[in-house]
Amino acid sequence: MKNYFQNIWQSITTLLIGLGITIKHMFKARKGNVTLQYPEEKWPRPERNIGFDPKNYNIIRSKLHVDIDDCIGCRKCERACPVGCIKIDALKVPKETDLGLTSSGTTKRLLISRFDIDMTECMFCNLCTYPCPEDCIFMTGGPNSEKQPLDYEYSQYDRSRLIFKFANVTKNDIRRITTAPPVQQEIL
Amino acid sequence: MIINQKVSDILEVKFPGVVILPDEPHNDFIQIHPEKWKEIAKFIKTDSELKFDSCQCITGVDLGIEDGLEVRYNFHSMQLKHKIEIRIAVERKNPSIPSIEQVWRGANWLEREVYDMYGIRFKGHRDLRRMLLPDDWKGWPLRKDYKTPNIYNGMKIPKVRKGWD
Amino acid sequence: MGLVHAEEMTLNIGPQHPSTHGVLRLKVKTDGEIISEITPVIGYLHRCFEKHCENLSYEQVIPFTDRCDYIAAMNNSFGYVLAVEKLMDIQVPERVEYIRVIMAEYNRIASHLLALGTFGLDVGAYTPFLYMFRDRERILDLFEITCGARLLYNYMWVGGVSHDLPLGFMEASYRFLDEFEKNINEYHNILSYNKIFIERSADVGIMPKDVAIDYGVTGPNLRGSGVKWDLRKDEPYSIYNRFKFDVPVGTGIMGSVGDCWDRYWVRAEEMQESIKIIRQALDKIPREGNVHEALPKKVRPPKGSIYFRTESPRGDLGYYIISDGTPTPLRVKMRSPAFTALSALSEIATGWMLSDVLVILGSLDIVLGEIDR
Numbered sequence: 001m002k003n004y005f006q007n008i009w010q011s012i013t014t015l016l017i018g019l020g021i022t023i024k025h026m027f028k029a030r031k032g033n034v035t036l037q038y039p040e041e042k043w044p045r046p047e048r049n050i051g052f053d054p055k056n057y058n059i060i061r062s063k064l065h066v067d068i069d070d071c072i073g074c075r076k077c078e079r080a081c082p083v084g085c086i087k088i089d090a091l092k093v094p095k096e097t098d099l100g101l102t103s104s105g106t107t108k109r110l111l112i113s114r115f116d117i118d119m120t121e122c123m124f125c126n127l128c129t130y131p132c133p134e135d136c137i138f139m140t141g142g143p144n145s146e147k148q149p150l151d152y153e154y155s156q157y158d159r160s161r162l163i164f165k166f167a168n169v170t171k172n173d174i175r176r177i178t179t180a181p182p183v184q185q186e187i188l
Numbered sequence: 189m190i191i192n193q194k195v196s197d198i199l200e201v202k203f204p205g206v207v208i209l210p211d212e213p214h215n216d217f218i219q220i221h222p223e224k225w226k227e228i229a230k231f232i233k234t235d236s237e238l239k240f241d242s243c244q245c246i247t248g249v250d251l252g253i254e255d256g257l258e259v260r261y262n263f264h265s266m267q268l269k270h271k272i273e274i275r276i277a278v279e280r281k282n283p284s285i286p287s288i289e290q291v292w293r294g295a296n297w298l299e300r301e302v303y304d305m306y307g308i309r310f311k312g313h314r315d316l317r318r319m320l321l322p323d324d325w326k327g328w329p330l331r332k333d334y335k336t337p338n339i340y341n342g343m344k345i346p347k348v349r350k351g352w353d
Numbered sequence: 354m355g356l357v358h359a360e361e362m363t364l365n366i367g368p369q370h371p372s373t374h375g376v377l378r379l380k381v382k383t384d385g386e387i388i389s390e391i392t393p394v395i396g397y398l399h400r401c402f403e404k405h406c407e408n409l410s411y412e413q414v415i416p417f418t419d420r421c422d423y424i425a426a427m428n429n430s431f432g433y434v435l436a437v438e439k440l441m442d443i444q445v446p447e448r449v450e451y452i453r454v455i456m457a458e459y460n461r462i463a464s465h466l467l468a469l470g471t472f473g474l475d476v477g478a479y480t481p482f483l484y485m486f487r488d489r490e491r492i493l494d495l496f497e498i499t500c501g502a503r504l505l506y507n508y509m510w511v512g513g514v515s516h517d518l519p520l521g522f523m524e525a526s527y528r529f530l531d532e533f534e535k536n537i538n539e540y541h542n543i544l545s546y547n548k549i550f551i552e553r554s555a556d557v558g559i560m561p562k563d564v565a566i567d568y569g570v571t572g573p574n575l576r577g578s579g580v581k582w583d584l585r586k587d588e589p590y591s592i593y594n595r596f597k598f599d600v601p602v603g604t605g606i607m608g609s610v611g612d613c614w615d616r617y618w619v620r621a622e623e624m625q626e627s628i629k630i631i632r633q634a635l636d637k638i639p640r641e642g643n644v645h646e647a648l649p650k651k652v653r654p655p656k657g658s659i660y661f662r663t664e665s666p667r668g669d670l671g672y673y674i675i676s677d678g679t680p681t682p683l684r685v686k687m688r689s690p691a692f693t694a695l696s697a698l699s700e701i702a703t704g705w706m707l708s709d710v711l712v713i714l715g716s717l718d719i720v721l722g723e724i725d726r
């Protein structure tokens with residue numbers, strides 16, 4: 001009987017001692033000793049040296065990026081994608097509206113109201129970047145790093161936030177641009 | 189390739205009327221009737237001039253809703269180093285064909301896979317079960333008239349993902 | 354004394370088991386320690402490759418062929434693009450041919466390294482596995498600078514390759530080959546001639562010649578059984594007829610012909626041959642050339658069908674492609690070599706001990722992605 005209570009007493013005291021140590025550590029916790037609040041905080045990316053300069057790579061497949069200002073809305077990338085993870089809405093605008101030029105000098109004729117890439121579905125096959133006439137959809141990093149720095153993590157809290165939206169026109173813009181201004185008809 | 193002509197001639201002598209002569213001459217394959225298939229298979233495996241000892245591939249084909257199904261066999265001879273393709277057409281309703289599983293043991297799984305995808309019954313196959321799909325799958329998925337189900341075992345299959353239309 | 358009741362026990366290995374090399378389930382009936390019946394159950398990794406292909410255009414199929422055999426993705430897409438090119442009658446530039454052969458052979462080495470390493474792991478040798486992965490890593494680095502991906506490349510395209518060789522590829526290749534040739538001897542000393550390894554693998558899981566042929570087993574498994582059959586030699590595709598190399602076959606040095614050790618040995622020797630091929634190709638490759646020159650505007654093969662075989666690291670990889678003249682194939686069937694190799698398992702593994710089954714399975718070098726497609 002005495003043994004029985006002694007066992008209980010021992011287990012309680014040793015447990016408490018252990019708990020005490022944990023609590024002491026809890027208040028002593030320094031930064032770096034506790035869980036990293038990923039993705040707000042990140043460890044620095046370790047250096048990687050495989051004997052080649054990343055600039056000399058043919059390509060680094062990290063993340064798709066679209067220079068939306070250069071896109072002419074030809075949908076070639078959308079059609080090339082095997083899994084259908086690119087969605088483009090391109091609106092016709094009245095003839096007179098000037099949407100500007102791309103960096104290679106092509107006149108833009110369509111207003112891109114939606115350019116979404118679902119990165120959860122993308123399988124990084126790189127098929128979409130080849131047919132683009134303006135070279136405005138590309139994988140970041142490597143030889144493309146002067147256009148866009150390398151991004152390899154892009155972690156999010158929710159899957160739906162991995163749908164990257166590249167279009168930068170607002171609803172108001174769309175309404176303003178697509179409704180044609182009254183055209184003055186010349187009467188002969 | 190001359191081997192097709194040779195096989196066709198030999199078969200014509202041994203099993204008259206079994207080879208379907210093509211409308212226009214070609215050298216790619218020979219088409220035969222399914223009735224005596226197992227005997228023919230045994231013959232082309234053991235005949236000293238043919239010796240097709242390896243069954244390389246069995247492909248089920250659906251040529252379209254109006255046309256029928258077809259099974260295509262690719263054989264190869266490791267000893268004589270030649271190969272041949274044999275085609276056998278089956279009708280869409282109750283398709284069945286003699287099994288060659290007991291002739292080439294490698295045909296066992298290949299036939300099961302064709303059965304799995306096209307529902308072609310191989311008469312005489314000793315273990316004709318689904319191969320790649322789950323046992324309770326309904327329908328023959330590679331047929332052209334297959335409709336993708338909306339529900340599998342009570343689970344709804346979403347067509348469009350969240351945040352994407 | 355009561356009666357001793359004896360009955361067979363059914364064991365379930367997998368679907369998640371470190372020695373099944375993927376999601377494979379083995380239903381094993383054991384009589385004590387001896388296997389009396391073994392049934393592989395597959396399909397856990399089925400991704401409807403063939404159904405997918407009926408809805409994709411010919412170029413879009415290529416990334417999916419990579420995903421079938423993810424260990425040797427280059428070889429898989431190589432076979433596919435060759436089949437489509439044959440169907441369309443495209444002649445690709447010299448430089449592309451050489452690049453493709455170099456890449457395919459590199460991938461063969463990488464695949465064999467993984468096969469040998471994991472085979473050693475199955476037997477219980479951990480160290481060689483790490484050494485082999487170190488070398489495989491360097492091949493993957495070469496792939497990475499070339500096409501940006503390390504495992505699933507989408508590198509071979511119909512009529513060309515996606516990128517030309519990058520700066521510094523040649524020098525890095527020569528450097529790697531020089532070092533790797535020495536490393537192979539190291540592997541032989543650490544694993545191949547190790548007494549324990551030989552005891553575990555020699556004279557185990559013998560696959561006689563006729564059984565192998567009857568099951569349609571091809572590749573290193575068939576050559577391990579003593580059949581000299583290599584598509585690169587006997588039915589040369591691409592430009593393989595320009596290279597000098599041997600076809601190693603199993604001769605039963607440590608046991609009898611067709612045992613696990615022979616299959617292992619054939620793979621190890623094949624790496625040597627691949628090195629030879631790569632060296633010749635690197636010496637002969639035209640220095641100039643546009644790899645996108647022969648890319649067709651539209652991949653739309655004429656009506657017809659083709660069965661085209663290439664030698665992948667696992668054996669004869671066949672593609673049956675039927676075209677109806679539209680941009681999407683009517684049917685793409687992949688004849689996967691690992692599929693037929695696994696179907697022979699029930700024959701060659703019966704009668705062996707349970708622990709031998711995993712050794713036999715490892716020696717067959719199966720990739721479940723390719724079996725289930």
Ligand code: SF4
Pocket residue numbers: 064080081082083084085086117121122123124125126127128129
């Ligand atoms: S990389 Fe491939 S999967 Fe991803 S968006 Fe481009 S085409 Fe589609």
Ligand code: SF4
Pocket residue numbers: 066070071072073074075076077078088131132133134135136137
């Ligand atoms: S191919 Fe290029 S230009 Fe055309 S829609 Fe896509 S990103 Fe825009």
